[in-house]
Amino acid sequence: MVLSELAARLNCAEYKNWVKAGHCLLLLRGCLQGFVGREVQAFHRGLLAASPGLDPRATCLSGSRCIPRARQFQPQCQVCSEWKREILKHHTNRNGDIHWGNCRPGLWPVDAWEVAKAFMPRGLADKTGPEECDAVALLSLINSCDHFVVDRRKVTEVIKCRNEIMHSSEMKVSSLWLRDFQRKIQNFLNEFRSIPEIVAVYSTIEQLLTSDWAVHIPEEDHRDGCEYEAGVHLSVSQVNEIEMELLKEKLQEMYLQAKEQEVLPEEISNQLAVVKEFLRKNKDLRTGLTEDMQKLDSLHLQHQKLESKEPEAQTPEGKA
Numbered sequence: 001m002v003l004s005e006l007a008a009r010l011n012c013a014e015y016k017n018w019v020k021a022g023h024c025l026l027l028l029r030g031c032l033q034g035f036v037g038r039e040v041q042a043f044h045r046g047l048l049a050a051s052p053g054l055d056p057r058a059t060c061l062s063g064s065r066c067i068p069r070a071r072q073f074q075p076q077c078q079v080c081s082e083w084k085r086e087i088l089k090h091h092t093n094r095n096g097d098i099h100w101g102n103c104r105p106g107l108w109p110v111d112a113w114e115v116a117k118a119f120m121p122r123g124l125a126d127k128t129g130p131e132e133c134d135a136v137a138l139l140s141l142i143n144s145c146d147h148f149v150v151d152r153r154k155v156t157e158v159i160k161c162r163n164e165i166m167h168s169s170e171m172k173v174s175s176l177w178l179r180d181f182q183r184k185i186q187n188f189l190n191e192f193r194s195i196p197e198i199v200a201v202y203s204t205i206e207q208l209l210t211s212d213w214a215v216h217i218p219e220e221d222h223r224d225g226c227e228y229e230a231g232v233h234l235s236v237s238q239v240n241e242i243e244m245e246l247l248k249e250k251l252q253e254m255y256l257q258a259k260e261q262e263v264l265p266e267e268i269s270n271q272l273a274v275v276k277e278f279l280r281k282n283k284d285l286r287t288g289l290t291e292d293m294q295k296l297d298s299l300h301l302q303h304q305k306l307e308s309k310e311p312e313a314q315t316p317e318g319k320a
Helices: 002-010 013-050 078-089 112-119 135-144 152-166 175-192 196-210 236-259 265-281 283-314
Strands: 214-216 225-229 232-235
Touching (some): 002 013, 002 236, 002 283, 013 152, 013 175, 078 112, 112 135, 152 175, 152 236, 175 196, 265 283
Antiparallel strands (some): 214 225, 225 232
16 A cells, blocks of 8 residues: 555656655755764864853853843843854854744853854754754755855755745645756755765765656565666655655644744645645555644644634724
């Protein structure tokens, strides 16, 4: 049953393109994690060495008063104020939105990753290292922190592609889009020719994007899975795992959009309806996403209830 459902999904060229593009992002995430982790540590050491006002032994004295809220952070102690100033010095978007709510400022003197999260998108407060982050979080860090010497246009192009993948309501992209994505991701990877683990994934991504995927019904002389090049094989469970990761990331993105009220409730409703219909037809994926769907459904329901109460508050009865 799983195999036939997968075969049916991959029979849709645009969905297959969506999964292939998403797989590339997962490969990109994997090859960036070690590099980013090392660079964040180096950046943190550099800050401590270059800034007399920063001391790894200094501690925040204001406790709960030095806790950021979303994009707002007004430090109440000298230590956190100094760190905030230094972070802003190195932030390429210092006049835009900075998600201070990702951070625990009291740990800035001793935890490099808490500093790194000030350069990343919202929703990462619970992430303790690069291995817990998705591709867009790592790309945003590279783009927003001037420690990384890179052509930022190439980074933002890949970020834009990632957002198009995640925000695709029907989880489909065209072959033309995929070719453009290939060019952009290769341009980005070319910025890191001296990093072996990033260079190593270049050919894998190229091979993945330029090949076809076919599901083979298992026979005595055939393995059960997808083959996209001689000698390269993905099992059904591997493809299923890729799909599951992408869908989880998509649902998390929808959850954050709903939580931050970045999109209208009707849009979330429409997106939810599409995903639910997709999962209704694909039981093999539905089972592993029950918790994610319930979490999103619950938040969406809360927002709907709040919306329904707002008009009542405007009536004379509501004011009484």
